[in-house]
Amino acid sequence: MRLAYTAEQDAFRAEVRAWLADHVPAERLASFDTAEGFQAHRAWEKVLHGGRWSAVTWPEAYGGRGLDLIRWLIFEEEYWRAGAPGRVGQNGIFLLAPTMMEYGTAEQKARFLPPMASGEEIWAQAWSEPQAGSDLAAVRARATRDGDHYVLNGHKIWSSRAVFADWAFGLFRTDPASERHKGLSLILFKLDAPGVRVVPIQQIDGEAGFAEIFLEDVRSPVDQRLGGEGEGWTVCMATAGFERGLMLRSPARFQAAAARLVALADRRGADAVQEAAVLQAVMDADAYALSIYATASRLIAGGKIGAEASCNKVFWSELDVALYRAALSIKGAEAELTGPTEAADGWMDGYLFSLAGPIYAGANEIQRNIIAERMLGLPKG
Amino acid sequence: MRLAYTAEQDAFRAEVRAWLADHVPAERLASFDTAEGFQAHRAWEKVLHGGRWSAVTWPEAYGGRGLDLIRWLIFEEEYWRAGAPGRVGQNGIFLLAPTMMEYGTAEQKARFLPPMASGEEIWAQAWSEPQAGSDLAAVRARATRDGDHYVLNGHKIWSSRAVFADWAFGLFRTDPASERHKGLSLILFKLDAPGVRVVPIQQIDGEAGFAEIFLEDVRSPVDQRLGGEGEGWTVCMATAGFERGLMLRSPARFQAAAARLVALADRRGADAVQEAAVLQAVMDADAYALSIYATASRLIAGGKIGAEASCNKVFWSELDVALYRAALSIKGAEAELTGPTEAADGWMDGYLFSLAGPIYAGANEIQRNIIAERMLGLPKG
């Protein structure tokens, strides 16, 4: 146990900080769930890639830097400290890529990872269906083998980034006789392929952060299947592990928000309830950071991530809601303001976004089941 | 809607206040879960009865005053304001008596109610069994008909006051072939009858607030059955309704505790978290009082109490835990003290007692099921 950065780690931090100081756009980019904002964020991905900062934990061969998780944490700290833009490439870089590195063929990695890192190809996820939300194994969309292609048919929903993205990865039933977790495969498809119809969904803030994807006889070559045929559930659960685990929400995100909350409370004053909430938010953001540092150290030392990923999901999502709720309380009558004015300083948008946290990537109710069953050995309901 | 007391109600309050000022013992009585304290509390019941204050809502014929619920609330406010002793007769007067008035025969009422009001006969409840807690319908203790008697056999547990009380009322299976809610009967029995063995259970504070009751061929005359044979579940649920409903926890109890909490915070100082908790405790105690006044008014106007009794149970039990927890936090290093010293001023005992609230009289998990199913129409699990 040595909770101090090495000289090399300090030097790395300085390098990141200097690069970001030179490159982070002065003006906030428009939301990446608008057409204009999406392009601006894609451009930012390219800038990041230019400095080889877009996927720092990836191997150098695919455009990364092969950094360990501690340096990833340092990078994220500096990234959030600098107020750099949100990552429109997140679905690909942080969710699909780790799965592809584990389950993909050499050809798939060479084909898909470099343009993912560079922002040339932005990815959407396509898990859920109208009847398959928390119960993902109820997936009905099917992929029928036809020579060296799959023919995809079905209806996906709640696909983040799908409105403007280039590619999607999704779960399909390749064995029509199969049920539940069996007979599923993870298949990649182009969002502009014939037969794909993307219908935006207005999310709570009015933006089109999700879409429905209707697939009618969409052809996807067999070599766009990730992992074995019928192994989709296993592959997909690996992705879900990453998603709930380390990389979906870097601690720096919450530490930056907590620092802004403290500044807000200082500026506007806080009563006892608000002061208590601010203190708790700061402590929880720190606790989350410390826990992730501990996990990162353990993984570097050869450990594996287990059910504690479910603990992470529950903890950060609840901390996030409480943090933004505290900010709204402090803002009082001005909390409801939105839009471009100064008084509408993003807290309401952040609050609405925080409300998705306990829902997506496996609702917290599902996570608590997992914790109770896998960590505590309680029986299934 | 008229939220002011009538002149008659004010006069009644003055009468109660004056009587209590003259009669409430200056020294705190020992706990009624000790032999000495039980006798002291029985003596207090007799004093109360002497002023006709032991069962104010009962008809005058049985030793009450026939007061409506508003006056009952006023009486309770004055009672708690005066710091009068706890009611060792509670199981009988507030739980069994309302059921007896509804289901009992004229002979039963004449036989049992007057000595209950006077403290001559103190009652214990005998619902639970080792395998029948939340799932009360799993009761196994049986009552076998033998001429004009029932012969009781079985093992009751968590019987409050049973260590020192005179009588008990309990649920027994009168139809040996029956299952679950059917074939049960509510039967009264003497705790000194041959075949009754009472074994004290140490509760969390070390006192014998509960007991196990072992029954071996205990004879109880058939006319000590309350309600029809096999109707025990219905009769018992009526009792549970009273228990969870109005009379188990009068609002004044929490208002008095909240007032003490405010004084404690004033005296010792409170930080932001503690101040927030104090404020919430006071508001919740008031909200509970207002809600009970509203229910009382509705009942006086001819309404019935329904599933909101379950809401009451959840609300007061959680408010109580939070209130005492706040007091311990304010007391800091002195919170852990117990015993007769001044620093050990009863908050720790109150906290431990509060922890029973979410458990007994139907655990809060069961109450939430009831609320969800009966008030919101959600399906059974």
Place this chain on the structure above:
Amino acid sequence: MDFTLSDEQRMTAEVTAALLADRCTGADLRRLMDSGAALDPVRWRALVEMGLPAAMVPESLGGLGLGEVDLTPVAEQCGFAALPEPLVELAGVAAPLLAALDHPAARAWAGRIAAGEAMAAVGHSCQPFVAGADTADVLVLCRPGEILLLNAETVTLGRQPSIDPFHRLFAVAFDGGDAIAAARGPEADRLAALALDRGALFAAAQGIGLAQRAVDLSAAYAKARVQFGKPIGANQAVKHHLASCQVKIEFARPVVLAAAAQIGQQDIYSRARVSHAKLAALAAADLAGRTAIQVHGAMGYSWATDVHVYLKRVLALTGAWGDEAFHRRRVSARIKGRALDPGQVFAVETA
């Protein structure tokens, strides 16, 4: 001591509820939102014809002469429906304020509101903007030591977008020469304090309705939505979340009714009770709104259901007519300033 609503009070709320169930559905709300209009003229006419804007105007000015207790269950129903039009503030705050001002112009406006011929909006120093100013014919501005009347034609409005598309907020600029000072000094402050209390009370009443709507929508969804082979509402997690919301509602509603009954005292007790009502009702609404989003899952996070509309109204009302800190301060003042024995729950200040 009688803590029950009268048959008339219950019936007025039921009639309002029936009207809104008919004319203020989720589809109606979406249609109005898409149109960008401030109100639905057909629905508004129906509400005016029910006489609701006249509720708290004295009979001498052509009103119904009702009080806060009468309007509270109506406001709860307006919350339940997330009524876009500013009926509650018009009927519950603006009209009785105008009627109470000792100035002929003010009384005239009150009469016109009662007759369904005019609308008014109230600005108050407790909040930076004026809600509903664009549909008002007259603005009543409560400032320390004075209450001003401004003809709507004489002011300039700057829209301030709220997360609630129906909470139409405006910054108001005007040339002082056009204003009528309808009250000054302590009388202005007394009426402004009462206006704030009414604003808070009726926000609380709407909060109760919003909370109940969020629970009802969630219960209906949880019965219909099947996952893992059974309705999600059969899961204890869903049941217990919703039960906790219902408990909060049950223990906030009596506080709101008590506040309505006590508001006229205008003393430390009634102010604390109004504040308690606002805090408790909006806390219930906050929990219920968030729980509804959670129970609906991704549906709740989208515009595919109406849940977000109710949540946004909750967010708008939470800071309106005194924010949380303001109301906690008033409860705290009562707790620290007066005896807190049992029996004090309906206390009245005696001089």
Place this chain on the structure above:
Amino acid sequence: MDFTLSDEQRMTAEVTAALLADRCTGADLRRLMDSGAALDPVRWRALVEMGLPAAMVPESLGGLGLGEVDLTPVAEQCGFAALPEPLVELAGVAAPLLAALDHPAARAWAGRIAAGEAMAAVGHSCQPFVAGADTADVLVLCRPGEILLLNAETVTLGRQPSIDPFHRLFAVAFDGGDAIAAARGPEADRLAALALDRGALFAAAQGIGLAQRAVDLSAAYAKARVQFGKPIGANQAVKHHLASCQVKIEFARPVVLAAAAQIGQQDIYSRARVSHAKLAALAAADLAGRTAIQVHGAMGYSWATDVHVYLKRVLALTGAWGDEAFHRRRVSARIKGRALDPGQVFAVETA
């Protein structure tokens, strides 16, 4: 940056856990409680033979020369077992404090503790009474500006009953003439501050163990206890309560370890981290203790299970070595006094 325990650190904790699983069962605790004795001599000898009291005494004084990080997982196990003997305070607070005092008598006591020949108890101005004073051979009293050594034979002890029967608290009276001032002025205050930090740190570590024990006992009970035809642990209500406790534990433990690693800084950052650790660990223990009572139902509320023993230890530790308000004040001082950017989580004061 390496946030992992070494194999040795893990192994020491495992050996301690094994010893306590054997010698500190619920039955052992009940037996000791019934006897009224302060400690179980057999168990105590085994702990001494493991060398635990010597852990934080320098090798030059016959100790093991270990640090706070080494002892933290051991303290967690002592919490898990609700160890009645004051091992944690002896090894973690008293012994290193005596060793650090620049006075021959103090060092001699440290050596005797390391050799298993003596026990010590620490009094501190942050708390009114001295825990474990009756088994101590020497008392170390940290008062503003001075640290006193008192031979146990020269003091009069007045027992102060705690809800935790094993938290043996005493008021200490003594004749000033018998006291040795082992440190004065800033040095005394520095060492007293470090003693307080250690007390809080190891209370936190015990809190983690207590919380985990409460969860483990509850999970075991919930698997075995059948109601309505199935184990109560199959109900989501039970599962989700216990899962919430486990989440709190998982996010408190790294804070405690970080506090152990940073404690030597003795700056605003390390003090805030120690305080954060105490708050987070005891909050987890508080929730887990209460949840365990709830899951066990009436059993939990009685002495029929051991749950109450763990809850009472939690209650005793919550106010020990700085109460909640004290520790929140220190976290608040760091938040308001220093930059809070991401990247500051391991910050060190630089002069």
